[in-house]
Amino acid sequence: xxxxxxxxxxxxxxxxxxxxxxxxxxxxxxxxxxxxxxxxxxxxxxxxxxxxxxxxxxxxxxxxxxxxxxxxxxxxxxxxxxxxxxxxxxxxxxxxxxxxxxxxxxxxxxxxxxxxxxxxxxxxxxxxxxxxxxxxxxxxxxxxxxxxxxxxxxxxxxxxxxxxxxxxxxxxxxxxxxxxxxxxxxxxxxxxxxxxxxxxxxxxxxxxxxxxxxxxxxxxxxxxxxxxxxxxxxxxxxxxxxxxxxxxxxxxxxxxxxxxxxxxxxxxxxxxxxxxxxxxxxxxxxxxxxxxxxxxxxxxxxxxxxxxxxxxxxxxxxxxxxxxxxxxxxxxxxxxxxxxxxxxxxxxxxxxxxxxxxxxxxxxxxxxxxxxxxxxxxxxxxxxxxxxxxxxxxxxxxxxxxxxxxxxxxxxxxxxxxxxxxxxxxxxxxxxxxxxxxxxxxxxxxxxxxxxxxxxxxxxxxxxxxxxxxxxxxxxxxxxxxxxxxxxxxxxxxxxxxxxxxxxxxxxxxxxx
Numbered sequence: 394x395x396x397x398x399x400x401x402x403x404x405x406x407x408x409x410x411x412x413x414x415x416x417x418x419x420x421x422x423x424x425x426x427x428x429x430x431x432x433x434x435x436x437x438x439x440x441x442x443x444x445x446x447x448x449x450x451x452x453x454x455x456x457x458x459x460x461x462x463x464x465x466x467x468x469x470x471x472x473x474x475x476x477x478x479x480x481x482x483x484x485x486x487x488x489x490x491x492x493x494x495x496x497x498x499x500x501x502x503x504x505x506x507x508x509x510x511x512x513x514x515x516x517x518x519x520x521x522x523x524x525x526x527x528x529x530x531x532x533x534x535x536x537x538x539x540x541x542x543x544x545x546x547x548x549x550x551x552x553x554x555x556x557x558x559x560x561x562x563x564x565x566x567x568x569x570x571x572x573x574x575x576x577x578x579x580x581x582x583x584x585x586x587x588x589x590x591x592x593x594x595x596x597x598x599x600x601x602x603x604x605x606x607x608x609x610x611x612x613x614x615x616x617x618x619x620x621x622x623x624x625x626x627x628x629x630x631x632x633x634x635x636x637x638x639x640x641x642x643x644x645x646x647x648x649x650x651x652x653x654x655x656x657x658x659x660x661x662x663x664x665x666x667x668x669x670x671x672x673x674x675x676x677x678x679x680x681x682x683x684x685x686x687x688x689x690x691x692x693x694x695x696x697x698x699x700x701x702x703x704x705x706x707x708x709x710x711x712x713x714x715x716x717x718x719x720x721x722x723x724x725x726x727x728x729x730x731x732x733x734x735x736x737x738x739x740x741x742x743x744x745x746x747x748x749x750x751x752x753x754x755x756x757x758x759x760x761x762x763x764x765x766x767x768x769x770x771x772x773x774x775x776x777x778x779x780x781x782x783x784x785x786x787x788x789x790x791x792x793x794x795x796x797x798x799x800x801x802x803x804x805x806x807x808x809x810x811x812x813x814x815x816x817x818x819x820x821x822x823x824x825x826x827x828x829x830x831x832x833x834x835x836x837x838x839x840x841x842x843x844x845x846x847x848x849x850x851x852x853x854x855x856x857x858x859x860x861x862x863x864x865x866x867x868x869x870x871x872x873x874x875x876x877x878x879x880x881x882x883x884x885x886x887x888x889x890x891x892x893x894x895x896x897x898x899x900x901x902x903x904x905x906x
Contacts, residue, residue: 452551472577479608494591504602505622515726522757528590531601535896583610607645625785637661644669652732684728703737705748716793774875775885784817801883804871805829808894832867
């Protein structure tokens, strides 16, 4: 650990003064604009070449691949992630017969509308840099189901994933026989992750909720640190149609005496979360008050940040991801790790006013990746993949593209899922896209391309919309459009609309190399 730098004097004009300016600006902003501001800091992004080992492909060994496919088939026969029962009875029963594996390690629990996965990956990278053994559970996956369970910063090998399923299968069947409904796809995966982390064993688990918080299967864990990323409107049919209602569900991860790290929120959502924190005797660190982004500037391959943590200032942090929202995700992740280590007076009476070792923090942030979030998978023309699937995420992605890339011509490839606000998503991208190629992914949840195209025509106009239902043909069409008029150097393609669309495109374009 390093000592906290001396505070700026009143006439120094230094970072502390800048931070106080941030606080004043945040406190004075219009509540309605707060919703837009929070939304602009959400979607996870990445720019730069795809890195090896970020995401696994299919196993090379035929027997392992066969075994993994059998597990995937068995899991697919259960309730999908989109079908929810507001109850943790079944997952609690599974934890009981497994011997409560989730209680054998401390946890950082992450919820929110957008930014969860990128924030969780940053937390994981930071903790790994401090030589802790980590386990991370996240969803959905981009390419392989094995991505959902990570140890030491990497998805578990397919063999270990299969073994984890086989280990819990007898207990799953026991619970299935006792309950009115079988365990769901997500509940089984949650059990597998918690058991894997206990078996490793890990020093700390980073757990991302599937949906909501209160009734989410992951919520059988008692996270000593609860992280809530920006809340916006998504899954409204299940979580509520206002940020306030959604916040009630998200705040359910806050447990007694926990440390809460709260990203910028709409005013009504923040009020709900703070009320829950008081009820649980939890301590809260708020972005813009106890921590935040002091400064950011564009850099080659990413951005250079100065962050204000719970214990002090962290200057010159290189983050190889683009977008203002990613800088705020980094601030949240840093505060979460500080809270976990007991750094900063804001996390409770026992907290110490000191910073983490800034050199270790720098090394960790420089190594962060976030596949499928403004990820460059091809050049000439540049092809970006971004998993935006709701309006706040699309607004953040559009802003990041505008800031970081100087495209003279940008073609969108959009494939969305049923039940999403596709009009809001398309409207967010319309100002930055020259034309849009409408398609659909291979999921049973995919929105029909013709239906999506009908909305796209209303947003873009008929002359700017192309329909190619097959994703491979949509990619070919978009690349051809980008190459028109010999604009190779200044043209680009943005594939977006769904994590599933991005995952399939990543495989087609060789992003798993």
